[in-house]
Amino acid sequence: MKRAEQRMEDTWDLSDLYRDLETWEAAFAEVKVLAKNFKAYSGRLYEAPETLYEAIQAKERAERMLSNVITYARLKHDEDTKNATYQSLTSRVEALGSEYGEMTAFYAPELMAGDFVKIESFMDRYPPLAAYRFYFESLFRSKPHIRSEEIEHLLAQTEEMASGASNAYGMLLNADMTYEDAVDSEGNAHPITNGSYIPLMMNEDRELRKDAFTKYYANYEAHINTFAALLQTEVKKNIFYAKARGFKSAREAALFDNHIPVTVPDALIEAVHGKLDSFYDYMKLRKEVLGYDALHLYDIYNPIVESVDFKVTYEEAQKMTLGALKPLGEAYGEVVENAYQTRWIDVYENEGKRSGAYSWGTYDSRPYILLNHKDNLDSMFTLIHEMGHSMHSYLTHQTQPFVYGHYSIFLAEVASTTNEALLNDYLMKTIDNEGRKKYIVNHYLEQFRGTIFRQTMFAEFERDIHATVEAGGALTAEYLCSHYLELNRKYFGPDVVIDEAIQYEWARIPHFYYDFYVYQYATGFSAAIALSDRILNDGETAVNAYLDFLKSGASDSPIPILRRAGADMETEVPVQEALNRFAEVVKTFDKLVKNS
Structure with missing residues (x-):
């Protein structure tokens, strides 16, 4: 289907951002003016507390408009990646972002050149600045990694070039393949x-x-040599910026802003290694139930419950997800229902549309959702997953000022996966058909497989390829394919035939261009198991704590925000509990399918 053939009600309404290209062009031009005017504060940040406050306000105005301009361009591009007009918009906003970075490059070094004691005195003398206390604390934490104005200016000039590998990968994957x-x-x-x-x-x-x-x-x-060259370029980019800012590794640099020590993803990998036996048990059970002499990698996605018709239209998915989210309260549900009715969502696949799904918006817009909906259970879970992201953004934007109006990627997957857990519980309680219930349990096991085991394997691959380059090695296609093949053998175990073609799978994973993002799917899923249990079992107190988490944005570090909600990720408890839950569900499913 071509984009023009989509029903309007099945597409997102981007008028929250700009009603047409003409108004977008005007905003594009204004960003340049705002950035140029901001340069007037160069050398004046410590002139007076009022001057610093004015500078921050001016920077925020420019950043809000820049965010709107960039987001509109990217959303339009993702509607149809083959559209030359929207390809041009994305190229232009990348150049604009680089230009903006150059014009504002003085800000962080100049602020860092001062002393935090001076900032504290400014906050005492001028109360409006006090709202930025956590912002200042986080900024000065970065002081050892901020470079001189000249170097920051140079680094800003590299930003457009640095996105080249990711952009080329996206075009190859979505437009040319x-x-x-x-x-x-x-x-x-x-x-x-x-x-x-x-x-x-x-x-x-x-x-x-x-x-x-x-x-x-x-x-x-x-195309594997092209994919290898692109991924190596992306990894080298991450390492370059880490070295430029004085970090020991690219991974340390990626985790720094979220206050996450590298021990967290390492502990996740080790914990999963320790529970691979339960995953092997699941693969063995899958092989037995399917009745195959050999279980191949093309046999791991299909439901192992036979003859279950579980078609879920988009309209049915809307109704069921609204039912699943009732434990979060009436107000939460009303916003979700409004999202369905007022075109937050781009629903179906069309020619050239970006693959996958995401939630993306700005502080000033609705949090849009891109889907490629199919009429199946998995797509319904994708819908409620992305709505979790969007509600996290919506409640943060409603509660926090712009400076804290986002949330860390460490927290991002918690809200989405909590929604999935609530949907799983709802379906098990409302579906009477035993065959469908077995199907739901199978799907639950598949969530564990895809979110904890698979994403941890990805995290291990990502860790290893960066370490290889940091040690002076090269990411040849041969190395990438052989290492990925070995990881599949480790994770799937003795009852799965590791088909040679899977060695190329790494090339289809866009998250390897997201700079150490994937481990957070697994940690987020683990936290979601803990939080959804509290919501379902502890009532209003747990719900209020969870909603406070969704409203917290970036007003504190992610670990304490999540701890207040009921999941302490500095301990092994949430991950171990999730892995233990998986082992229990495997045993339950074993009995269920063998006794039926």
């Missing part, structure tokens, strides 16, 4: 796209799954 149709056991052709691949892997027709798997990864194999 095409696939031969997969053929099912009856000879019917099925188009393969990035959006249709996983639904094809969930199909009950094993011949279709095998053919789709083979043809999909054959295309990645044909």
Whole structure:
């Protein structure tokens, strides 16, 4: 389907940002003016507390408008990545962001050149500045990693160039890659796209799954050297910026802003290694229930509960997700219902549309959701997942000032996955059909597989490839493929045939361009298990604590924000509890399918 053929009600309404390209162009021009005017504060930040406050306000005005301009361009581009007009917009906003960075490069070094004692005296003398206390504390924490104005200016000039690998990867993946149709056991052709691949892997027709798997990864194999060059460039970029700012490693640099020690993702990896036996048990059970002599990697997505018709239309998904979110209160539900009715969401796939799903907006706009909805259970979980992100953003924006009107990536996956846990509980309580209940338990196990085990494998791969380059090695296609293949063998265990084609899978994972993001899916899922249990079992007190978490934004470090909500990620408890829960559910499912 072409973009123009989509029903308007199934597309997002971006008028919160700009009603048309003309108003966007005016804002684009104004950002340059605001950035230029901000340069007037250079050398004056410690002139007086009032001057510092004015400078911060001016910077915020420019950043808010820049965020709106960039977000509109990116959302329009993602509607149709083949559209030349929107390709041009994204190129222009990248240049604008670089230009803005150059014009404001003096700010952090000049502020850092002073003493925090002086800032404290300013806050005492001028109360409006006191609202920025945590902001100042966090900024001065970064002082050892802020460079001179000249170097900051130079680093700002590199930003547009630094996005080159990620942009090229996105165009190759979403706009240029095409696939031969997969053929099912009856000879019917099925188009393969990035959006249709996983639904094809969930199909009950094993011949279709095998053919789709083979043809999909054959295309990645044909481009694998290009993908390797892009990923190596991205990794070298991360290492360059880490060294430029005096960090010991790219990973330390990536985790610094969130106050997360590198021991957290390392502990996650070690904890999962310690529980791989329970994952092997699940793979063995899958093999037995399916009745296969050999379980292949194209057999790990399809439901292992036979003959269950579980089609979920988008309209049905809306109703069920609203029911699942009732424990969070009437006000929360009203906002979600309004989101469904007022076009926060771009629902269906069209030619050139970006694959996957996300929630993205600005402080001044609604938090938009991009979907590529299929009428299945997985898409309903994707909907409620992304709505968790959007509600986190919405409540943060409603509660916090602009300076704290975002949240760390460490917290980002908690809200989304808590929503998924609530949906799982709702479905188990409201569905009477035993076959569908088994299907839901299977889906729950698949959430663990995809969110804890799979994302931890990705985190280990990401850690290893950065360490390889930091030690002087090269990310050749041969190394990337062989190492990824070995990780699959480690994680899937003895009862899964590790098909050689899976060695190319790393090339289809866009999150490897997100700079150490993936481990947070696993930590977020673990925290969500703890928080959803509290919401369902402890009532109003737990709900209020959770809603306070959603409203906290960046007003504190993520670890204490999450601890107040009921999950202490500085301990091993949430991750171990989640892994223990998985082991219990595997045993329960084993009994369920064998006794039916």
